[in-house]
Amino acid sequence: MPTTTTPSLIRVLMRPLRRAVVFAAVWWVVAEADPEGWVFGIPFVALATGASLALTPTREWRIRPVGALRYAGYFIQQSVLGGIDVSMRAIKPSLPLDPLILRYRMRLVPEYARVLFADTVSLLPGTLSSGFEDDTMTLHVLDCELDVEQSLRDVEQRVADVFGLDLSAEGGELAAIDGGAVGDCR
Amino acid sequence: MIGWISIALIATGAFFFMAGSTGVLRFPDVYTRLHALTKADNLGLGFVVLGLSLRADSWIVVLKMLLIWSLVIVAGATASHLVAEAARMSNVPPWRKRS
Structure with missing residues (x-):
């Protein structure tokens, strides 16, 4: 699909990173800050980030x-x-x-x-x-x-x-x- | 004191769950029942979460319960929309008071 603006490499890399941070925060709360929880947490944060990018590749909204x-x-x-x-x-x-x-x-x-x-x-x-x-x-x-x-x-x-x-x-x-x-x- | 406030909040939550379930049993069709489920249970869970928060050992447990509550709200509202839409698509007639 042709786009008028080419996103820079940094922006492309930032998008999954930002979402991963959000999902990691969610996991951290779910695991009640237990460090052992990351054994399950890291794979699921990765899966959630992947699913999120597949379902909504670009975030169109801004929250005020x-x-x-x-x-x-x-x-x-x-x-x-x-x-x-x-x-x-x-x-x-x-x-x-x-x-x-x-x-x-x-x-x-x-x-x-x-x-x-x-x-x-x-x-x-x-x-x-x-x-x-x-x-x-x-x-x-x-x-x-x-x-x-x-x-x-x-x-x-x-x-x-x-x-x-x-x-x-x-x-x-x-x-x-x-x-x-x-x-x-x- | 906090213990009693907590009990009152949880009991209030239980009341709304009971009222929601009563609505599911008494209301006449799928649409009206969805109203009872989404709205009463959302509020009931809110009160239970508030009541339990007063008893929580750490603030992260409170955060966790608030997270669960917000996910239940989003899932409940979206699911009821989809069920109502599916019912309309399959021409389930809405109950009318007089006809």
Whole structure:
């Protein structure tokens, strides 16, 4: 594949090295800093680095520390709310569910950002991502009374801030699916 | 004191695991059950990790538990997305309250 910039030798060598350092740090934690753990650790760090390079040869994203920290705080808060919400629905004798499948037109473009977006949405109160199609994400909503659109827009902005991305002007709204109207509680 | 806080946190975690399992049993279809599994278990494990962290002998054990928690979150959220997508692909109809 033709590329416009030829990466220097140092950059080519740095890439596997950086990843190996990250995996070594993970192993070090898993082995609880036991030096004997490296007998298994070194081969697995090598395998993990190889797998990582095969699956994602180039890292396209950059993480912004401020955005990432703010995201982490928001994530913890929302996953607490999400867990409480679904637990109460499960325990209440009346089983308060009124599910709906919706589609959301994403303003995030890069695939890695969409993956983080989808994973975050699944831990938010009442929403579960269930597939991508072109620029839309399909999601299952536990209760059609929830104001999903506003929280999706909010999460999308926070995910964009993690990577320092600009959101596209198009999208950011719910689209109907299966012939039903948006917010249709019947 | 720390011992009691730890017990309270672990018990809270156990509560969310129980609620999540109750949801899996009571909810009507695959989509709603996935909600219960991912969200309640993520929170339950978070509380258990917090509670155990207070009892940990060294900080690296705390780091290890936080690492496990984050891997469970990523794996759980991604797996539930894939299961829900597979269910939609094979036209599993979502349960509706009234129809």
